[in-house]
Amino acid sequence: MIYFSICSRLGKQPKSLSKLINYCNTNESTRIHISYDSTSIYEGHKHNINFFKTLNLEDKDIIVLCHDDIDIISNHTKLLQYLSVCRKPGVGFVGLAGGCYIPQDGMWWNTRKTGSARGFVFQGSNPETMVPNYFGKAGQVVVLDGCFLACTYENLKKIGLDEPDYLDTGWDFYDIHMTYKAHLDGFSNYVVPIIAMHESSGIMRDGWYTAKEKFMRHHASTINYSRLPVDKTQGLP
Numbered sequence: 001m002i003y004f005s006i007c008s009r010l011g012k013q014p015k016s017l018s019k020l021i022n023y024c025n026t027n028e029s030t031r032i033h034i035s036y037d038s039t040s041i042y043e044g045h046k047h048n049i050n051f052f053k054t055l056n057l058e059d060k061d062i063i064v065l066c067h068d069d070i071d072i073i074s075n076h077t078k079l080l081q082y083l084s085v086c087r088k089p090g091v092g093f094v095g096l097a098g099g100c101y102i103p104q105d106g107m108w109w110n111t112r113k114t115g116s117a118r119g120f121v122f123q124g125s126n127p128e129t130m131v132p133n134y135f136g137k138a139g140q141v142v143v144l145d146g147c148f149l150a151c152t153y154e155n156l157k158k159i160g161l162d163e164p165d166y167l168d169t170g171w172d173f174y175d176i177h178m179t180y181k182a183h184l185d186g187f188s189n190y191v192v193p194i195i196a197m198h199e200s201s202g203i204m205r206d207g208w209y210t211a212k213e214k215f216m217r218h219h220a221s222t223i224n225y226s227r228l229p230v231d232k233t234q235g236l237p
Contacts, residue, residue: 001061002083002150003052004032006068007044014069015125016199027076031055034068040170042163049153049161059154062086067147069199073122082192086152088237092159092187093151093179095144096121096194097135101227102219106212108143108176109135116230118191121147121198130197138193140233142183142226146175147198151182159185166218173211180219183226190236 004024008017017034024032033051038044045065049057062083072079085094097119099108111117117135124130151159159182163170167177179189216223 001055001058002030002064002080003048003055003057003061003153004030004064004066005045005048005052006032006034006066007038007041007048008034008036008068010036014199016071016197017068019071020066020068023072029076029080040163041174042161042170045161057153059152059157060087061153062150063153063156065146065149065151067198067200070147071197071199073195073197079194082194082236083150085190085192085236086150086155090186090188091190091237092155092182092185093144093149093189094192095119095150095179095189096148096191096196096198098141098144098179098189098191100141100230100233102143102176102180102216102223104216106176106216108145112136116228119145120193121196123198123200123202125197125199127197133198136191137234138191139230139235140228141189141191142180142228143176144179144189144191147200148194148196149175149179155182155187159187166214167211168214169207169211172205172208173215176215180226184222188237192236 024030033048035044099111100116119135122130
């Protein structure tokens with residue numbers, strides 16, 4: 001079973017949310033639950049997972065930690081095919097886009113300048129005006145973007161969903177924190193070719209920049225050594 005965990009705000013839902021709800025509710029293999037106005041993204045996802053436990057959540061089931069502004073374009077068959085990568089031995093998170101290393105500016109998408117980014121998403125709020133945003137071929141990465149993160153429940157428990165002490169905000173840089181922790185813990189993260197439209201404008205809040213600086217300082221001793229060779233990490237396990 002695939003469980004979609006969404007954090008959103010009452011009265012400020014993007015257009016994509018109703019589409020995502022419908023996408024999940026029209027297939028017997030997917031379930032969705034939304035946490036509204038949580039104190040942090042960590043608490044919101046924990047709330048949703050507790051609800052999934054009432055639906056007999058099992059270790060091999062897949063949890064998708066997903067933004068509320070994603071419209072999935074891939075059909076259910078392709079979704080299930082690529083999410084099954086989560087169940088491969090040693091796999092941590094899978095997602096839509098990420099980088100083979102963390103650059104000094106902390107922005108994984110800037111690894112595109114060196115050919116070390118992976119993934120593809122459409123940006124926009126509707127198919128008539130969306131534009132393609134290509135980062136690179138599918139394959140293993142060090143970190144993943146938080147718009148769509150999937151992991152088995154078993155491995156998510158091992159990696160942990162606790163808010164780190166070194167970050168001040170419960171909403172910024174959580175994706176890099178979690179996927180980098182998975183990488184440091186010995187898991188392999190992957191970008192898979194699930195096609196989606198992301199409604200976000202991509203403009204970062206002030207809190208994001210503060211969190212980025214704290215993340216970079218906290219991990220200063222390991223970041224320079226956490227770099228995957230692009231030519232040897234293409235493709236899926």
